[in-house]
Structure formats: structure tokens, C-alpha cells
Amino acid sequence: MLFKKKKIERLVSIKKDVVNSISTYCQIKHPNESILILKGNSKNGKILIDGLVIPPFSHTGPTFAGFPQSFLPFDMSYLGIVHSHPSGSAEPSLTDSHNFFGLVSLIVQFPYGDEDIFAWDSKGNSIKLEIV
Numbered sequence: 522m523l524f525k526k527k528k529i530e531r532l533v534s535i536k537k538d539v540v541n542s543i544s545t546y547c548q549i550k551h552p553n554e555s556i557l558i559l560k561g562n563s564k565n566g567k568i569l570i571d572g573l574v575i576p577p578f579s580h581t582g583p584t585f586a587g588f589p590q591s592f593l594p595f596d597m598s599y600l601g602i603v604h605s606h607p608s609g610s611a612e613p614s615l616t617d618s619h620n621f622f623g624l625v626s627l628i629v630q631f632p633y634g635d636e637d638i639f640a641w642d643s644k645g646n647s648i649k650l651e652i653v
């Protein structure tokens with residue numbers, strides 16, 4: 522007989538004004554990728570994103586966005602990163618999964634609207650996302 526471990530229902534909640542900021546930032550950077558650090562808190566699989574930080578020394582281009590993580594101050598409120606895919610697909614790339622940071626990775630696909638944001642875990646599984 523097989524016993525399955527109880528899976529924690531994960532949910533990412535993101536504030537509407539944070540979504541607006543991400544959307545604006547991505548549009549300014551377009552057609553290059555943009556990258557931002559997500560701030561907030563998490564408890565029992567529930568992640569709340571309520572702020573953004575522009576990463577230091579970030580470098581971006583049409584198909585990449587990154588920053589040296591060693592320059593980041595240790596901060597427990599850093600939940601992960603959000604970056605844009607100007608190509609219009611929100612699927613995480615191989616590079617994305619190699620550069621996973623924190624608990625959650627958000628990817629915004631062109632044209633960067635509310636419906637264009639998707640949340641992923643470190644294994645590339647999608648996580649439910651709600652705008653609050």
C-alpha cells in the first residue's frame with residue numbers, strides 16, 4: 522500500500538499595485554528582459570508579495586536577465602524574482618531554472634497585463650497566483 526504525503530496547497534498572492542509596477546517596468550525595458558526582486562512574506566505555503574526591489578548590478582538583454590546574487594544583502598523578506606519574457610511565452614527556460622532564487626519565480630510574458638503573470642516553483646511547476 523502506498524501512502525502519499527499530504528501536499529501543502531501553495532498560493533501566491535500579489536498586490537494589485539505591485540502588478541501595476543511590474544507591468545510598467547517591463548514595458549519600459551521592452552524589448553529587453555527586465556528583472557526585479559519580490560518582497561513580502563510567506564507562511565504555510567502561502568506567499569504574499571507586497572513590494573519590489575530593483576536588483577543591484579542587473580544586466581539584461583532580449584533573451585536574458587540576471588544579477589549577481591552575491592551582491593544581495595541577506596534579507597528574509599526577499600521571496601524570489603520576477604522577470605519578463607518579451608518573446609511572449611511565460612514558460613521558464615533552462616537558464617531560468619538554473620538561476621532560481623528564493624521561493625517563487627514569477628514570469629511576465631508580453632504584453633505584460635494582469636493575465637500575463639505566472640508563478641513557478643524551483644522545479645518548474647506552476648503555482649496558483651491571485652491578484653489581491
Ligand SMILES: [Zn+2]
Nearest residue numbers: 604613614617
Ligand atoms: Zn526567463
